[in-house]
Amino acid sequence: MLTFDEIREIIKMIDQSSIQHFELNQDGTKIIVGKYAVSSQNNTPLDSKGIKETISQQSTVVIKEESAKMMEEIEGSHLHKILSTTVGTFYSAPEPGADPFVKIGQQVDSGTVVCVLEAMKLFNEVEAGINGEIVEILFKDGEFVEYGAPLFLVKPE
C-alpha cells in the first residue's frame, strides 16, 4: 500500500510533466491520475486546477448522471455491460466518415472491436469481450468517458 506522501509525490510529478493520464496497480490498490480540460489555444500543459484524482481500493465505476436513471433500469436485467478500459474520448468509428464499428442489433463475438477510446493521442480499441447482440450504445461520438463507464449493453447469446 502506498503512503499518502508517495501518492502526493506521484501526483506532483505528473502535474509537472506533459502526461495526461496515469494508472498504477499495486497490491490491489489502484491509482488513476488524469488531467482533463478543454485543450487550450497554445497547447500548454494544464495547471493543477485541471487535475482530478481518483483513488480507490478497487476499480470504481463512475457513471454519468444522465445515464444513472437508465442504469437503474438495467441493473436488474440480464444485459451485459461493456465497460470503458480507460479515461478518454469515445469514437464509434475508426475514422471520421467511416462506418461505425458496430450498430444496434448487430451480433458480436468476444473479439469484435466495438469502439475506440482516445487517450493521450492514442486510439485504444475496446473489444466486446462477450458473444451476443448489441442492444444499446450509451455514448455518442466525441463524448468523454470515465474509466469503467458502461459503453454498450449486450444481450448475451
Add this chain to the structure above:
Amino acid sequence: MSIKVLQPGLLTSMQDLGRYGYQKHGVIVSGAMDAYSLRIANILVGNQESEGTLEMALLGPSLEIEKDSLLAITGGNLSPTINGKVVPMWRPVYVKAGSILQFGVCKSGCRSYLAIAGGCDLLEVMGSKSTYLRAGIGGFQGRALQRGDVLAVNSPQGAILERMEYFKRIHSLESFVPSSWYAGRQPMPHVLRLTTIRMTRGLQFEYFTAESKSQLLNASFQITAQSDRMGYRLSGVNLQLKSPLEMISEAVALGTVQVPPDGNPIILLADRQTVGGYPKIGQVAIVDVPILAQVRPGAAIQFQEITLEEAERLYIARENYIQELKTAIQLKFL
C-alpha cells in the same frame, strides 16, 4: 535476421530523414517524401525517429520476414496483408518468422512507410541511409529494391527488445500480433477531391502579375504525370511575370514553388536540386509537405496563403503533438 524481397513493387527505396550538411557541395538532401509518416512509423517500433525505413510508392512490394520482427506501417494505405490477412496500420505489429508481408491496391495517399524495429544494417553515406536514385548513392546499393535483394536487419537492443518481449507474452496463433491501440492517422488526400495545401509567399512573389498572384490562390492545379521525388510539376494556370527576370541561382528549399518561363509551377520535394534560378512564387508550409507527398499524380491541389507566423505556429504544434505521442507510446510498454 533479414528481409527478403520477393517482389520489389513500383518504387521501393530505403529513406530516412535525409542527408543534411552537404548541400553546399551540391549533394542533395533526399529522404522521405512524407517525413511525418516515417517518424511516426519509427516511434511506434521504438526506433530513433530518423531511422531508415522503406518508402513504397503506389504499388508496394512483397517481402518475406525471415525472423520474428516488430514493424509498423504508416502513410498511404497500400492494402498491406500478412499471409493474406489484413494488417492494421499506424500501430506496432509483432510478426512471426517466415511470414509474407504483401502490399496490394493503393486505397489512399500514394506513399507508404515500413519501419522495422532495430532498423536495417546499411552503411550510412554522408550520415544518411537515404537512397539518392539519380546519383546511385545511399540506401541499398544506391538503388530501388529489386527481386531477390536481402536486407539485413539489426538485432533489436534495449527498449526495442522489451517491446518485442511485451508482444511475445500475448498468446496468439496468428502469424502476427498487432497492438490494440493505434496512433492518430494523418488524413490522406482523396484522389477525387481537391487537396488544400497551405503556403507562404515566395521571395519573388511580387514580380508576378496581379492576375497570376490571384490565380495562384484561386485556381486549382493538377499534379502532372511528369512528377517524381525531385518535384511535382503542376498544370492549370500559366503564371506570368510582370517583366522578364534574369536571376542568379540561389538556394531552394523543401516545398519551394518555382515558376519556369513556361509559366507552369514546380514544387520542389525530397530529391530537389540544391539551388535554382527560377523565380519563387511560394513556399509550401512544412506541415503540409507530407500531405502534398501523399497526393498522387493526376489529382489536383489548391493553394491557400498563410503568414510565416501561422506556418511556424503550425510547425510547433505538430512537433508538440509528435513529442506527446512519443511519450504516450512509451507509457504503453511500461
